Amino acid sequence: MTEASVAKDAVAAAEELVVLKGVNKHFGALHVLQDIDLTIARGEVVVVIGPSGSGKSTLCRTINRLETIDSGDISIDGKPLPEEGKALARLRADVGMVFQSFNLFAHKTVLENVMLGQIKVRKADKKAAEEKARALLDRVGVGTQADKYPAQLSGGQQQRVAIARALAMDPKVMLFDEPTSALDPEMINEVLEVMQQLARDGMTMIVVTHEMGFARSAANRVVFMADGRIVEEAVPDQFFSNPRSDRAKDFLSKIL
Numbered sequence: 001m002t003e004a005s006v007a008k009d010a011v012a013a014a015e016e017l018v019v020l021k022g023v024n025k026h027f028g029a030l031h032v033l034q035d036i037d038l039t040i041a042r043g044e045v046v047v048v049i050g051p052s053g054s055g056k057s058t059l060c061r062t063i064n065r066l067e068t069i070d071s072g073d074i075s076i077d078g079k080p081l082p083e084e085g086k087a088l089a090r091l092r093a094d095v096g097m098v099f100q101s102f103n104l105f106a107h108k109t110v111l112e113n114v115m116l117g118q119i120k121v122r123k124a125d126k127k128a129a130e131e132k133a134r135a136l137l138d139r140v141g142v143g144t145q146a147d148k149y150p151a152q153l154s155g156g157q158q159q160r161v162a163i164a165r166a167l168a169m170d171p172k173v174m175l176f177d178e179p180t181s182a183l184d185p186e187m188i189n190e191v192l193e194v195m196q197q198l199a200r201d202g203m204t205m206i207v208v209t210h211e212m213g214f215a216r217s218a219a220n221r222v223v224f225m226a227d228g229r230i231v232e233e234a235v236p237d238q239f240f241s242n243p244r245s246d247r248a249k250d251f252l253s254k255i256l
């Protein structure tokens, strides 16, 4: 290798934020993740799509170690996933996660929901945590709801609070697992718009979604999963207009 190509590889490695190599996972007899190799660069937006049961949620959950893996390696920003303890708590804070069901703390106000992790995990003082929480709630368009409880908000508002809560930890990467699937149709766009803006701001994002409009306009890459494998990866235009695999063709014919 020439010096120039070594330097280029070093730069490329520095740009790799999330790296999965040869990841396998079973649930009993079910081989739910099969030899997954996936590298996400800093600032990249990757949409993961595929049939129900193909392993998309499990993939997300392995990345912040809500699920263990049987073999392979996962690293975030050059560091292997820690097994447990404080290092794991810090890693989880580096990986923001937004689920289909908003998972807000029901007995805390919206403001408290966004302050809590900052104080407990990031050791922020209360005043700084509150300032940041208010700024983030403004940013996702729910600043006026700060003193309400989650149940008093619409689903779209709750999901935007969940996004603000994840952002409050200054994550290196945000994982979204079907963030709009549980929402009434009229609320989907308000959440997608917040995600679009995040993408434009340069956030590294892994998004499991069937919202093809979002994939087309925000994704740098589409990863198509079926039966626990990554079957196909391509830029959105290419994937949607010219899918290569029969599995992807079949899937797209059902959802488009």
Ligand code: ADP
Pocket: 027, 030, 032, 050, 051, 052, 053, 054, 055, 056, 057, 058, 059
């Ligand atoms: P997707 O998100 O693509 O719909 P999942 O990752 O949720 O797929 O699930 C993949 C497969 O693993 C499914 O067959 C599902 O039933 C199974 N599965 C998911 N979680 C568990 C679990 N905790 N125990 C056993 N099987 C599971």
Ligand code: MG
Pocket: 056, 057, 058, 177, 178
């Ligand atoms: Mg899922």
